[in-house]
Amino acid sequence: MQETPFSLRFQHLQPYSMSDFNATDFTNPSTFILLGIPDLDATHVWISVLSCIMYTIALLGNFTILFIVKTEPSLHGPMYYFLCMLAITDLFLTTSTLPKTLSIFWFNSREIEFNACLTQMYFIHCFSVMESGILVAMAFDRYVAICHPLRHSTILTNPMVATIGLAVVLHACIIVLPTPFLARRWPYCTTNIIPHTYCDGMAVVKLACASIHINSYYSLSVAILVTGLDVFFITLSYTQILRAIFSLPTKDIRLKTFRTCGFQLSVFLAFCIPALFSTLSHRFDQNVPLHFHVLMANIYLLVPPILNPIIYGVGPNIFGTGCSSSLLV
Template sequence: MSDSNMTDFTNPSTFILLGIPGLEAAHVWISIPICAMYTIAVLGNFTILFIVKMEPSLHEPMYYFLCMLAVTDLVLSTSIVPKTLTIFWFNYREIDFSACLIQMYFIHCFSTMGSGIFVAMALDRYVAICHPLRHSTILTNPVVAKIGLAMVLRGGMLILPYPFLARQWPYCRTNIISHSYCEHIAVVKLACADISVSSYYSLSVAFLVMGLDVFSITVSYIQILRAIFSLPTKDARLKTFGTCSSHLCVILAFYIPGLFSFLTHRFGHNVPLHFHILMANVYLLVPPMLNPIIYGVSTKQIRDRLLRLFTHKGT
């Protein structure tokens, strides 16, 4: 296999994913927390979807957006973990060229969608706290559906050039990807051509999406905090802030590792490769695991529905 990996070819039929280079001996041990995180993410997000569907009192914009986030998290984590575990458990490192491009698209597309959903959730909290009497008339079900569709289309269209550009490059040096999944830049760096178009486009999308989304969320929460601190009593301020705390925790869990992974990939040339790849996995796997836990613990309606569910099963 090693001989064929370095031969000249322009359209490789497969790529070879190395997993986490330098930590091959620890792949089985690393797979344990990854498998645990994936299991929690799947169970937690399906639980959120089930509870919101079964509980009529949760049929409102905040929980509709939470369901969109749950679906996004499920698709995102499922795009990565099964293939990663086959590498770690069975040393099956090959991935079809087209399958690699599809995985690349799904990872970046649903990451972008997730970021957009955070903006929508921040908008919902802004309207609920700053304009509570108009919340039900501003964020109607059709408006929520249009916002969700806009986030899907934005993610789908912005990331669509990634696989198309990657497919057109000639790959004549190697088909070995020093990563555990088909990350966009990790793939196109293998091309023996000028990949400036792919590189600049992905950089522009990253700054556009993260920049605009973080700016929008920041502006929303500045207005929210101003409204909270203008409340007359401390109890009212704490209660109102409590409704936003879960959202803030989820946002921080998404953007901080993501920003770190992005910066180390682009500029952290002295960062060890295995550390960068571990952070790239943390960025994509930890938020889908944490989101249902944070919302489940901090949201009274979800906690109560869960308790009733287990109580009825116990009786």
């Protein structure tokens, strides 16, 4: 039986660097080591403080949305039900990564068990797909509310909203399910150090000493298919919304509605662009600095959960009625 190298037995007591990648020799480790943000070790403290502040804002904002909608009967409608689904998804999405990331920065707690790593991988991708699907549902709700205001209450009934929500959840859970099972089947015999702050799917399988084309093609297909279809449906919805906006009677109302709807569309772009960049750069652009890649991968998991409560919750109150059916009623 091969003895565990000295450097591995005491890795949790030592700082980690990219040079450690070639210092290991083992098969199928029971734990992985999360490196954090490579080449930015000196700024980990400042990044951690900023991340903690952003995480706190995300928690407070999304819990506030849930509390207000629950306690205010006038908000018990499709738009706010979807907003609650988005808030819950954001809470799970940020909590699946940030606590572990902060423990890396603050306590040097870099180890994560193999099964826990695969579980984290699954939930990160699952909640990301859910978020994208809910944003599509919200765009559809706004399309019906603005373009067909008299039919809104008959189209988007409570059972229909529940059905859409269930479909989004099942779609995300099923389409992401093969990812951890594919990652689990590979042998890992070179290193157990993941140059990331969390168990990103491709960052993990790239450590396998086997051909990972199945993982690569599947995750790329999912990213393009899911994001591509969601972008298409959201673009289609907002195209119809913009046509309705420009037919509104006064310039002031058109400007307010266009501004709020534009902000909502920006939230979706802030989510999907970094996500697509993270997915595609793993495969096609080897010249992207690793620390930049990791930062972008963290941005798309942290920034939208902060912006969503502001844009969808506070935005309509700041800009008047906003992207709402009341403009046309």
